[in-house]
Amino acid sequence: MLEMRGIRKAFGPVKVLHGVDLEVRAGEVHALLGENGAGKSTMMKILCGILKADEGTIRIDGREQDFAHYDDAIAAGVGIVFQEFSLIPYLTAVENIFLGREKTTSFGLLNRRAMRTRAREVLGKLGVDVPLDVPVADLSVAEQQFVEIAKALSLDARILVLDEPTATLTPGEVEHLFKVMADLRQQGVAMVFISHHLDEIFEICDRITVLRDGEYVGTCEVSAIDTDRLVEMMVGRRIENNFPPKPTALPDRRVVIDAKNIQLRKNGPVSSFQLHQGEILGFAGLVGSGRTETALSIMGAYPAAAVEVEINGDPKRPANPKEALERGIGLLPESRKDQGLITSFSIMQNVSVNNYGKYRAMKYFLDLKKELEATRSVMKDVQVKAPGPNVAVDTLSGGNQQKVVIARWLNHNTPILIxxxxxxxxxxxxxxxxxxxxxxxxxxxxxxxxxxxxLPEVIGMSDRVCVFRSGAIVATVQGDAINSEEIMTHATTGKVRYVA
Known part of the structure; x- marks a missing residue:
């Protein structure tokens, strides 16, 4: 159904795609894999008419296509679920799903009833109940993801591109999505599936095409390859073990955070935890179990009903993130692009943004040489791969963007990191x-x-694990007890302590 041949693309002197091929059959789920920066998203933007290839051809059902813009691709039966949401935050789910192709009555007025009915039908196929009449800005990230998916499905696309569609979904929601994909496969829809979760590739996909550094590496049947070989195709080397070895024994170290009587909501469950110097404390549990809210409550970024916090022995609780930063707590948030970075700024500006005081030369001037040296130093410490400190952050891969956020906190000297x-x-x-x-x-x-x-990340990296359920910590496990069975048992059946 889809053939892309010899696709080349450059942005100025930077060559992103070097004659890449992709062939997708009707009724198959075809994985497009590669490291961040391999060219996957650029390839898909060319397919969808968002970018124009410098060279190469696109054929759908044997007919050559030349998409001038996104609407041309939609007309040809191509739909895409973007990795970065393309929703208008202050419009409702219905208004977003039909944006630019609104249904109208015979009098030329908006047919809101028809749009609402169709939106409910498409979301029903996904097995989710998303509020239709509130701005999408008020929806959870997972609900926004389903609106994005519904927007693409509502096009009745014959070729559907799904770029990291499961990144914000729970296992149950992923299962619903895969059922929908299986139905679409039966209907003959060709799907391109991009994901960093290799287990999902082996569960849902039929064939795999791998890109590396903008080059075509190869295409193979899922049944003919294993994880180790697939990783080697993607990164050009074998990765024997994703997780570095844990320390064999953690020495007795001082408590840097002692959090007690944490109550996220009034009359809700109560919990507590301690964080020690030099350890990785994992927070595990199902989505919505209170993991992020608990962490944010100790730095004054979430309005918990109650919480008592000692930071390095100081019993004063930070009133807001600014005070938490002054007390040495840095946050790498769940959504790095929305909450962790100013993507139009350079690496140096992002690294320095919380800490310009240290570069002040005089009252109204900055020592730019000092700022540049400090930025280069922390970039080296965290191994940011970029041409230089003045490169815009939005040109970096996801992994390097994460490193820039970490570099900022190292530059600010925050010994406690969330x-x-x-x-x-x-x-x-x-x-x-x-x-x-x-x-x-x-x-x-x-x-x-x-x-x-x-869960593999929690198990492989944590020295101890706090397991959450229904808004509270129900168990803290360590040593051999850090295993999937123990953690999931507590996460799904653990007893939660409530107060009157």
Whole structure:
């Protein structure tokens, strides 16, 4: 159904795609894999008419296509679920789904009833109940993801591109999506599926095409390859173990955070935890179990009903993130682009943004040489791969963007770090680098709270794990008890303590 041949694309002197081929059959789910920066998203933007290829051809059902813009691709039966949401935050789900192709009555008025009925029908296929009449800005990230998916499905596309569609979904929601994809496969829809979760590739996909550094590496049947070989195709080398070794024994170290009587909502469950110097404390549990809210409550970024916090022995609770930063707490948020970075700024500006006071030469001037030297130093420490400190952050891969956020906190001297979903949307090679960086930091005396929905990540990286359920910590496990059975048992059946 789809043939892309010899696709080349450059942005100025930077060559992004070097004659890449892709062939997708009707009724198959075809994985497009590669590290961040391999050219996957650029390839798909060319398919959807968002970008224009410098060279190469696109054929759909044997007919050559030349898309001038996105509407041309839609008319040819191509739909895409973008990795970065393309929703208008202050419009409702219905208004977003039909934006630019609104249904009208015979009098030329908006047919809101027809649009609402169709939106409910498409969301029903996904097995989710998303509020239709509130701005999407008020929806959860997962609900916004389903609106994005529904927007593409409503096009009745014959070729559907899904770029990291599961990144914000729970396992149950992913299962619903895969059922929908199976139905679409039966209907003859050709799907291009991009994901960094290799287990999903082996579960849902039929064939795989791998790109590396903008080059075509190869295409193979899923049944003819294993994970190790697939990773080697993607990164050009074998990765024997994603996770660095844990310390064999954690020495008795001082408590840097002692959080007690945490109550996220009034009359809700109560819990407590401690974070020690030089450890990685994992926060595990199902989505919505209170992991992120608990971490944010200790730095004054979430309005918990009650919480008592001692930071390095000081019992004063930070009133807001600014005070938490002054007390040495840095946050790598779940959504790095929306909450962790100013993407139009350079690496140096992002690294310095919280800490310009240290570069003040006089009352109204900055010592730019000092700022540049400091930025280069922390970039080297965290191994940011970029031409230089003045490169815009939005040109970097996801893994390097994460490293820029970490570099900012190292530059600000924050020995307590909260990492919320630190490897979401990051390829397997960059994950290994982030994991090693985290372990290096703890060896240097930093303390890390790691919130993750990926159980292998929690097990492989954590020295201890706090397991959450229904808004509270129901167990803290360590040593051999850090295993999937133990953690999931507590996460799904653990007893929660409530107060009157």
């Amino acid at each position: 990492f919320d979903e630190p490897t979401r949307g990051i390829d397997v090679g960059a994950k290994a680098e982030i994991y090693q960086l985290m372990r290096n930091l703890t060896e240097d005396g930093y303390s890390i709270i790691m919130i993750s929905s990926e």
